[in-house]
Amino acid sequence: MAPPAPEFDLIAEMSFASSSHPASSSTLSSMESSTTAAAASDPAKQTANAHANEAVVMVTPYSTGCCIALDVQRRGYTLICLWNRDFCDTMKQHVPTSCSDLSYHAELTESETLDGTIASLESCADASHLKIVGVICGGEAGVDLADALSEGMGMVTNGTDIPNRRDKKVQQELIAARGMRSIRQAGGKVFDDVEKFLKAESYPVVVKPVDSAGSDGVKLCHTFDEAREHFHHLLSTQMVNGGTCYEVLCQEYLKGKEYVVDHVSRDGEHKTVMCWVYDKRPANGATFVYHGVIPVDSESAEAKAMIPYVRDVLDALGVRNGPSHGEVIITEDGPCLVEMNCRAHGGDGNWQSLCRELCGGYTQVNATVDSYLDVERFHALPNKPPSPFLASGQEVDLVSFQAGTVIATPGFDKIRALDSFVLLESHVKPGVRVSKTIDLVTDIGNIILMHHDGKVLEKDIAFIRSIEKIPGALFELEVDSDEEEEEEEGDVVFPILTRSLSTPKSHRYGNFDHDVQQRRHFRNHSDVSDFKFPQMLKTMSEYRPANPRQMPRIDSREMLTMK
Numbered sequence: 001m002a003p004p005a006p007e008f009d010l011i012a013e014m015s016f017a018s019s020s021h022p023a024s025s026s027t028l029s030s031m032e033s034s035t036t037a038a039a040a041s042d043p044a045k046q047t048a049n050a051h052a053n054e055a056v057v058m059v060t061p062y063s064t065g066c067c068i069a070l071d072v073q074r075r076g077y078t079l080i081c082l083w084n085r086d087f088c089d090t091m092k093q094h095v096p097t098s099c100s101d102l103s104y105h106a107e108l109t110e111s112e113t114l115d116g117t118i119a120s121l122e123s124c125a126d127a128s129h130l131k132i133v134g135v136i137c138g139g140e141a142g143v144d145l146a147d148a149l150s151e152g153m154g155m156v157t158n159g160t161d162i163p164n165r166r167d168k169k170v171q172q173e174l175i176a177a178r179g180m181r182s183i184r185q186a187g188g189k190v191f192d193d194v195e196k197f198l199k200a201e202s203y204p205v206v207v208k209p210v211d212s213a214g215s216d217g218v219k220l221c222h223t224f225d226e227a228r229e230h231f232h233h234l235l236s237t238q239m240v241n242g243g244t245c246y247e248v249l250c251q252e253y254l255k256g257k258e259y260v261v262d263h264v265s266r267d268g269e270h271k272t273v274m275c276w277v278y279d280k281r282p283a284n285g286a287t288f289v290y291h292g293v294i295p296v297d298s299e300s301a302e303a304k305a306m307i308p309y310v311r312d313v314l315d316a317l318g319v320r321n322g323p324s325h326g327e328v329i330i331t332e333d334g335p336c337l338v339e340m341n342c343r344a345h346g347g348d349g350n351w352q353s354l355c356r357e358l359c360g361g362y363t364q365v366n367a368t369v370d371s372y373l374d375v376e377r378f379h380a381l382p383n384k385p386p387s388p389f390l391a392s393g394q395e396v397d398l399v400s401f402q403a404g405t406v407i408a409t410p411g412f413d414k415i416r417a418l419d420s421f422v423l424l425e426s427h428v429k430p431g432v433r434v435s436k437t438i439d440l441v442t443d444i445g446n447i448i449l450m451h452h453d454g455k456v457l458e459k460d461i462a463f464i465r466s467i468e469k470i471p472g473a474l475f476e477l478e479v480d481s482d483e484e485e486e487e488e489e490g491d492v493v494f495p496i497l498t499r500s501l502s503t504p505k506s507h508r509y510g511n512f513d514h515d516v517q518q519r520r521h522f523r524n525h526s527d528v529s530d531f532k533f534p535q536m537l538k539t540m541s542e543y544r545p546a547n548p549r550q551m552p553r554i555d556s557r558e559m560l561t562m563k
Helices: 025-041 043-050 064-074 114-127 140-152 168-177 192-200 224-235 301-317 352-359 364-373 375-380 410-416 454-468
Strands: 054-059 078-083 106-109 131-137 185-188 205-209 219-221 248-252 258-266 269-283 286-295 322-331 334-341 392-398 404-408 421-425 445-451 476-479 494-496 517-519 529-532
Touching: 054 064, 054 140, 064 078, 064 131, 064 364, 078 114, 078 140, 106 114, 114 131, 114 140, 131 140, 131 364, 168 185, 168 248, 168 301, 168 334, 185 192, 192 224, 192 248, 205 224, 219 224, 224 248, 258 301, 258 364, 258 375, 269 301, 269 352, 269 364, 301 322, 301 334, 322 364, 352 392, 352 421, 352 445, 364 375, 392 454, 410 421, 410 454, 445 454
Parallel strands: 054 078, 054 131, 078 106
Antiparallel strands: 185 248, 205 219, 205 248, 258 269, 258 322, 269 286, 286 392, 322 334, 392 445, 404 476, 421 445, 494 529, 517 529
């Protein structure tokens, strides 16, 4: 007897041939010949027609993953969305505003087994006479599933030879085994596993979960007692992505500037699509406040050191296909890996317009689609970005030097009138409460500036920095009293250190259905900010899975990366 057909969760189905404007059969008949002729002369329509019966599976697409999915859709492929089991329903709604036209033929949920998931996908495709031709990861939470699924279905894949290449401890061990500069570290599930390291290592040290996203739970500890306290705190804390921390990693603190190197790969050929450096400065009593992200010239001394190093890291981690987002600190000993994210640069892909102008028309988003679906176009891409860049531009993070309830935002109109202005995203509007910016949880907006004249760009950035510090220039506030900023008792808090472009705007700018409540549980540590998500995350007592690795993994910088 044949086994019963597997069940799958079909949430939505749309036909690309359907129209929102009904027409009579005679009208359709009269339009048929002209439509056929137009399609024959339109290369885009010809490409779309060529892929009309082909489907691509997007695994847990959110933030920039939606931008990748939209590019796939525009090339004529049918999209099937596959969500990780237990993935947060709120994060499923994290669709960038630029992706309003995105639609899925079907949305499915991961089955209990890999074979069951593959069977569900194939049943869905067969029902609509579709052939699945690709599996693409849509976000940090989907990396492991996408690797296993693409391998099991015989698609372009990074495979599962390295079972947990996202594990930060594993990453450092793999590159160290190749004799590459790596971080001194110790990790464990009990404090005895790291005690010797913490007693011997110079301070400060970094203490963080081994398998977190977006620097979730990362803390810079200045004493042995502080490190021990945070170690135990992490093991009893639910992560922002809804999972539990099952192991803690203690590492040396790397001194130097932090950079990002973004790649797209195909069959082990790595193409650098952008290099960036974080603009971090003191503000509001915090040592490292993100003021923006600056493109780095591919022929600079820094890029010449980072690019070959990061490509060696990709080889060591077995990343042969698709996008990657590597974070590196250049130390006195040269570049050293902070972490490698095996997915695209986050931040809702708002950097795409900037990258297109800087690089001459391509971005990591369309390069990713090329790597999976159009290998000839991938091979035609440059090995690295042009030098010099073809334009001047950068991302600017707005910094608040006041706290209170917003009455008006006069500075926003002034920013939009700047010669280099491209994009402004902010949750700030009258009635919204803002805090002094000490991290990306508390920043107040994100701006993309771009101009062919670098002096114009510098002038506009200087203007933005000036109005941030003038009371009433950026926005008018009803200023808070000290008592209003105190944390309420009984709140469930989740520690997180966020970084730049990989932070999704739904966290950074409050686009969730439920407001993000800013918290100050670790007031004395500039690199950590606590906050809660009402009704979004379950408490530890409500949800403690037997296998923590089954929990959804969300990028909280891409996620909250959101880089």
